[in-house]
Amino acid sequence: xxxxxxxxxxxxxxxxxxxxxxxxxxxxxxxxxxxxxxxxxxxxxxxxxxxxxxxxxxxxxxxxxxxxxxxxxxxxxxxxxxxxxxxxxxxxxxxxxxxxxxxxxxxxxxxxxxxxxxxxxxxxxxxxxxxxxxxxxxxxxxxxxxxxxxxxxxxxxxxxxxxxxxxxxxxxxxxxxxxxxxxxxxxxxxxxxxxxxxxxxxxxxxxxxxxxxxxxxxxxxxxxxxxxxxxxxxxxxxxxxxxxxxxxxxxxxxxxxxxxxxxxxxxxxxxxxxxxxxxxxxxxxxxxxxxxxxxxxxxxxxxxxxxxxxxxxxxxxxxxxxxxxxxxxxxxxxxxxxxxxxxxxxxxxxxxxxxxxxxxxxxxxxxxxxxxxxxxxxxxxxxxxxxxxxxxxxxxxxxxxxxxxxxxxxxxxxxxxxxxxxxxxxxxxxxxxxxxxxxxxxxxxxxxxxxxxxxxxxxxxxxxxxxxxxxxxxxxxxxxxxxxxxxxxxxxxxxxxxxxxxxxxxxxxxxxxxxxxxxxxxxxxxxxxxxxxxxxxxxxxxxxxxxxxxxxxxxxxxxxxxxxxxxxxxxxxxxxxxxxxxxxxxxxxxxxxxxxxxxxxxxxxxxxxxxxxxxxxxxxxx
Amino acid sequence: xxxxxxxxxxxxxxxxxxxxxxxxxxxxxxxxxxxxxxxxxxxxxxxxxxxxxxxxxxxxxxxxxxxxxxxxxxxxxxxxxxxxxxxxxxxxxxxxxxxxxxxxxxxxxxxxxxxxxxxxxxxxxxxxxxxxxxxxxxxxxxxxxxxxxxxxxxxxxxxxxxxxxxxxxxxxxxxxxxxxxxxxxxxxxxxxxxxxxxxxxxxxxxxxxxxxxxxxxxxxxxxxxxxxxxxxxxxxxxxxxxxxxxxxxxxxxxxxxxxxxxxxxxxxxxxxxxxxxxxxxxxxxxxxxxxxxxxxxx
Numbered sequence: 021x022x023x024x025x026x027x028x029x030x031x032x033x034x035x036x037x038x039x040x041x042x043x044x045x046x047x048x049x050x051x052x053x054x055x056x057x058x059x060x061x062x063x064x065x066x067x068x069x070x071x072x073x074x075x076x077x078x079x080x081x082x083x084x085x086x087x088x089x090x091x092x093x094x095x096x097x098x099x100x101x102x103x104x105x106x107x108x109x110x111x112x113x114x115x116x117x118x119x120x121x122x123x124x125x126x127x128x129x130x131x132x133x134x135x136x137x138x139x140x141x142x143x144x145x146x147x148x149x150x151x152x153x154x155x156x157x158x159x160x161x162x163x164x165x166x167x168x169x170x171x172x173x174x175x176x177x178x179x180x181x182x183x184x185x186x187x188x189x190x191x192x193x194x195x196x197x198x199x200x201x202x203x204x205x206x207x208x209x210x211x212x213x214x215x216x217x218x219x220x221x222x223x224x225x226x227x228x229x230x231x232x233x234x235x236x237x238x239x240x241x242x243x244x245x246x247x248x249x250x251x252x253x254x255x256x257x258x259x260x261x262x263x264x265x266x267x268x269x270x271x272x273x274x275x276x277x278x279x280x281x282x283x284x285x286x287x288x289x290x291x292x293x294x295x296x297x298x299x300x301x302x303x304x305x306x307x308x309x310x311x312x313x314x315x316x317x318x319x320x321x322x323x324x325x326x327x328x329x330x331x332x333x334x335x336x337x338x339x340x341x342x343x344x345x346x347x348x349x350x351x352x353x354x355x356x357x358x359x360x361x362x363x364x365x366x367x368x369x370x371x372x373x374x375x376x377x378x379x380x381x382x383x384x385x386x387x388x389x390x391x392x393x394x395x396x397x398x399x400x401x402x403x404x405x406x407x408x409x410x411x412x413x414x415x416x417x418x419x420x421x422x423x424x425x426x427x428x429x430x431x432x433x434x435x436x437x438x439x440x441x442x443x444x445x446x447x448x449x450x451x452x453x454x455x456x457x458x459x460x461x462x463x464x465x466x467x468x469x470x471x472x473x474x475x476x477x478x479x480x481x482x483x484x485x486x487x488x489x490x491x492x493x494x495x496x497x498x499x500x501x502x503x504x505x506x507x508x509x510x511x512x513x514x515x516x517x518x519x520x521x522x523x524x525x526x527x528x529x530x531x532x533x534x535x536x537x538x539x540x541x542x543x544x545x546x547x548x549x550x551x552x553x554x555x556x557x558x559x560x561x562x563x564x565x566x567x568x569x570x571x572x573x574x575x576x577x578x579x580x581x582x583x584x585x586x587x588x589x590x591x592x593x594x595x596x597x598x599x600x601x602x603x604x605x606x607x608x609x610x611x612x613x614x615x616x617x618x619x620x621x622x623x624x625x626x627x628x629x630x631x632x633x634x635x636x637x638x639x640x641x642x
Numbered sequence: 643x644x645x646x647x648x649x650x651x652x653x654x655x656x657x658x659x660x661x662x663x664x665x666x667x668x669x670x671x672x673x674x675x676x677x678x679x680x681x682x683x684x685x686x687x688x689x690x691x692x693x694x695x696x697x698x699x700x701x702x703x704x705x706x707x708x709x710x711x712x713x714x715x716x717x718x719x720x721x722x723x724x725x726x727x728x729x730x731x732x733x734x735x736x737x738x739x740x741x742x743x744x745x746x747x748x749x750x751x752x753x754x755x756x757x758x759x760x761x762x763x764x765x766x767x768x769x770x771x772x773x774x775x776x777x778x779x780x781x782x783x784x785x786x787x788x789x790x791x792x793x794x795x796x797x798x799x800x801x802x803x804x805x806x807x808x809x810x811x812x813x814x815x816x817x818x819x820x821x822x823x824x825x826x827x828x829x830x831x832x833x834x835x836x837x838x839x840x841x842x843x844x845x846x847x848x849x850x851x852x853x854x855x856x857x858x859x860x861x862x863x864x865x866x867x868x869x870x871x872x873x874x875x876x877x878x879x880x881x882x883x884x885x886x887x888x889x890x891x892x893x894x895x896x897x898x899x900x901x902x903x904x905x906x907x908x909x910x911x912x913x914x915x916x917x918x919x920x921x922x923x924x925x926x927x928x929x930x931x932x933x934x935x936x937x938x939x940x
Contacts, residue, residue: 032741
């Protein structure tokens, strides 16, 4: 007897297409409107025909941005349609009684759902190509990119949706899992950061790039961009789409494994895979503790540690109660019963105990987190971000000079040693002369590749302690006025690190500048000097500032008062190459040069720069 | 032949089948009887490869059923909650089944139109429960199965249609040697069609017998004696005895001819064998203290 069973069953495949054609038709119609019909309308209604490059760029941008959004939404909808039978015991039993292996059913339904999306994509790109071709704007490469921009996110999000469907036996739970899991990495990181920030002095709120990658939709929105390089249209971040497409295939394979292990009787269960049940239960409990617990604490006790009303007991109690609530709700969903107290009390105790233990461990710094400073010999570079709220003092630099690293260490240690007083202040900075508030962020990049980051916000500094080298005020001032910091401080945002030193930029050319100064006679307004600078003047001012910095003449004070009289000069330049993330508002022109602009901050001690400006006829004194 | 050995199936800690074993000979019509919750449906779902057994073996012709499409193409089943696609008609479902069952007989499908008065273009969803059951039978029979597994199969069918459906099944058994396993909570419903019966209770098969074996070994006689009834011979095993006036009804274990020959010596004025119902056979044959059969059946 011939067996019709293989890894693909055409009857199932075409039956899926027949049953869910309205979904496919809707999807096709959406993309017909977004691509070929829109292009047609552009050519039909524009008085001046748009350039071929502009139309192609618009088409590609639509495909890239719309591709992610539509894949995100339609991926889960198609997955829900194709695998809806797994959420109904009757349907599951009916299909699983048929002579087909689980693999056959899974792969056929999977391919049916995928083809329901890929076929319309192929159609709309072909039609869009025809529209462009009829106006002489056809470009096979751009069409290929558009197709990839549509198909690759589809492969990922659909596979992800399918995996969610395999893991649940409730049709409405699938989109919830899908939505939550799409952003869970970033979400949990935010919650954990808030949790740790509540207990740990110096906790730095940084986003972990690796976790961003685990939140695909967020990562795709960050990474994908249509750009022109040397006159060629490109999709930046396309590599990410390939990575996610590969991950999609891996998820599909994982889905197959889960499907093979899934019991038919799991249809109707919130979580259908046995080992995922405790993950779900404790995951919900901890997320509830972190999110709801902290929210409740915020509502009842105010703004955590920072307002000085910090309560360890209150915080722990709120989180433990929210954790319990989450735990029992998850247990009810799993058991499909409200009577879960008896069966779940052990797990509930475990949740409470671990939350309390975690909170206490952090509060009492059992891990040594708060007092840890990397040994200077182990540090490759240190980044400093220091800012005073009430003044003009600000510095944001990365240093690799060993002496500067030692200064950063010393400042960091002084701030740690001042923990008790800083915490007692909360976010209140005493309103007295000689006392300022600000923040201090220090990031060590270790030679072994590790990163240690601490953030102290708010930080209160006392001017009368400048004579004590171990005080935060003195240690931070020493760091602030270190010669290696000076140039980058003068260059402001443009000089974040030695790596971004403008002097190292390839073929740096100043294109001009702008100077503006309000003039006063005592308290009387005398007008305003506004002047454009020539490229030569901009270059002269920049060179003078560099010499001032190298000579240690960019001296500043953390206790200076901002009176609006500080001098800045806007300088414009360009360089050859690719725009860097550090560049403020980078833009690349058609010639491939990156245009940049920045404000040079001029301290009164920068005598050479000030002399150069006077020589140009710029009014320095207000 | 269907063989189930020590089958165990648990659901979230609840043991639905606790080592059930049964054997359905080829060509037999096997009635699986048991009260609600005995495990009949679970056992049938294990037999159709829907549930993965937690222990034991489920084999058809010596091959495990789980994930064995080659075996399952020879098995058609009609569960209590037969599944069809929401918008589908009978014809759609026939096309669907055709894609799974290589022996699906289109000619038979056409012939059965005369038996099942159903509109094959009508949405199955809009059919009554009885009509849906007819549709399920129609499609299952067209799959030309060697094994037909039926779970409460005639629920919802009117008496005429019941007879027709059983007629078709019997015809398959007679002509093609189809093996039928039919579950029911009602033994009376099965006694006209089954030649083997198994009783399932609390996840285990308490007993299984061939009806001919039981009927050959049990006899129910109505006896009238002239005067008081004599002491019956000790070598005859009496399973049950009752009397209404002078009429004594006695159920003996043993062959009818042999029992009648022995009783003839007592010169009864009237002696007649009365047909035994399945219930009586089971109750009196196995009415020992160890079995709760009576409770199950009545």
